[in-house]
Amino acid sequence: MFDIQSIPREAFDGRLLPIELEWSRPSCGHCESNGKHCRLKNDSSILHDIECHSSKPEGPVEKLRVAGEVLGPSLAAFLAIASYWFYSSNKLKKESELKIEQFLVDYKALKPARYSYADIKRISGNFIEKLGEGGYGTVYKGKLSNDVFVAIKILNNSKGNGEDFINEVGTIGRIHHINVVRLVGYCADGCTRALVYEFLPNDSxxxxxxxxxxxxxxxxxxxxxxxxxxxxxxxxxxxxxxxxxxxxxxxxxxxxxxxxxxxxxxxxxxxxxxxxxxxxxxxxxxxxxxxxxxxxxxxxxxxxxxxxxxxxxxxxxxxxxxxxxxxxxxxxxxxxxxxxxxxxxxxxxxxxxxxxxxxxxxxxxxxxxxxxxxxxxxxxxxxxxxxxxxxxxxxxxxxxxxxxxxxxxxxxxxxxxxxxxxxxxxxxxxxxxxxx
Known part of the structure; x- marks a missing residue:
């Protein structure tokens, strides 16, 4: 910043005392006319080379700019993570709600319910798949939902006076055990008597x-x-x-x-x-x-x-x-x-x-x-x-x-x-x- 090459080395050794240094003040008229100050350039090799600078403190905008440069990447990363978390949690919430709704549909289907003959036809797909037949009647495969299959027993009206139907609904309808077949529902519509059971794929x-x-x-x-x-x-x-x-x-x-x-x-x-x-x-x-x-x-x-x-x-x-x-x-x-x-x-x-x-x-x-x-x-x-x-x-x-x-x-x-x-x-x- 200052040229000291012409000063004798003895001045620094303390042999020339007292020593006094002085230099001329740089011309700052140009900077001052613009409302600024001047100073010597630190990195210049030219004598009395100056530069203008402002002594005013940095304003809010500048501070925000600097803060943005520093915090911007971190803030962007945080917002990205927050957005992903919100999307994921919202997706999981919707999936959970759908799962609960499906469970309630299936649960309702698994409680003994009374069906009309039209319901039985719809559930069985118009009696398209026969599982078995005997003196008691005929059994068909049906579907209540995508995950719930049933076996529908259409009772033979020529057998008995309805006691078998009453026994089935009156007993199995109140039973809840892993080794007892579950009664899903029943039908007593006109002369039609039907029992709807959980479907068991491996027969008897x-x-x-x-x-x-x-x-x-x-x-x-x-x-x-x-x-x-x-x-x-x-x-x-x-x-x-x-x-x-x-x-x-x-x-x-x-x-x-x-x-x-x-x-x-x-x-x-x-x-x-x-x-x-x-x-x-x-x-x-x-x-x-x-x-x-x-x-x-x-x-x-x-x-x-x-x-x-x-x-x-x-x-x-x-x-x-x-x-x-x-x-x-x-x-x-x-x-x-x-x-x-x-x-x-x-x-x-x-x-x-x-x-x-x-x-x-x-x-x-x-x-x-x-x-x-x-x-x-x-x-x-x-x-x-x-x-x-x-x-x-x-x-x-x-x-x-x-x-x-x-x-x-x-x-x-x-x-x-x-x-x-x-x-x-x-x-x-x-x-x-x-x-x-």
């Missing part, structure tokens, strides 16, 4: 135990799990509802399987309601399917009709699961199912296999357990049968139950019926009597 258990090829798809571990779940469903009917529900038609055809082969009890047309304190029920006529009907339903000589009648039917179902494919091996006898349990009992006593496709030791243990539990359940006298609660304990226990007494060799079960006791395991676990 009968389909898988009556075919060797289909049975192999499940395997014995899965069949054991199915048996346990059915037992839990029946036990819920007996003890889990406000009123006890007696099904009276437990059989493989009435056990439906969902897409994961979880079983669900269906067809409550023959069901009866009674209080939990009521140990017996009155019946004017036998009901059920031949081969699965408990002896006391036919004749009171075997005891009173009670929830133990369902236990008998469940026992027959277990035996059917184990040896259903070998029923034709029953030689020299009437091939009616009434002889089938005796054939199984004799095979067990002789140590022979009663099931096919036993590939490993664990399978053999499962087959033996299912068979023995089934034989306990089909004892002639109701008091000798376990409750469904005990049946579940037997099926889930690591220990295989002991064989029950042979119900086919003695016609006099009075003594056992009176005591109501039978040893299930080698330990002290005993059958729960009728009064319990």
């Amino acid at each position: 258990l009968q389909k898988f135990i009556s075919s060797e090829r289909q049975r192999c798809k499940l395997g014995w571990e899965k069949l054991h799990r199915i048996a346990v779940d059915i037992a839990k469903g029946v036990e819920y009917l007996h003890q889990g509802c406000e009123q006890r529900i007696l099904h009276f038609d437990i059989k493989p055809n009435n056990i439906l399987l969902d897409d994961n082969f979880n079983p669900k009890i269906s067809d409550f047309g023959l069901a009866k309601l009674c209080s939990k304190e009521q140990s017996i029920v009155s019946m004017t006529a036998a009901r059920g399917t031949i081969g699965y009907i408990a002896p006391e339903v036919f004749s009171r000589n075997f005891g009173n009709v009670s929830y133990k009648s369902d236990v008998y039917s469940f026992g027959m179902l277990l035996l059917e699961m184990v040896g259903g494919l070998k029923k034709n091996d029953v030689g020299g006898q009437d091939k009616s199912q009434v002889y089938f349990p005796e054939w199984i009992y004799n095979k067990m006593e002789q140590g022979e296999e009663i099931a096919i496709q036993i590939e490993k030791g664990s399978d053999n243990k499962i087959v033996r357990k299912l068979t023995i539990v089934g034989l306990w359940c089909i004892q002639w006298y109701p008091v000798e049968r376990p409750s469904m609660k005990v049946v579940i304990q037997m099926l889930e226990s690591e220990e295989t139950p002991s064989m029950p007494r042979n119900p086919f060799t003695s016609t006099n079960g009075t003594q056992n019926a009176a005591t109501g006791r039978g040893r299930i395991f080698s330990s002290e676990l005993e059958i729960i009597s009728e009064s319990e």
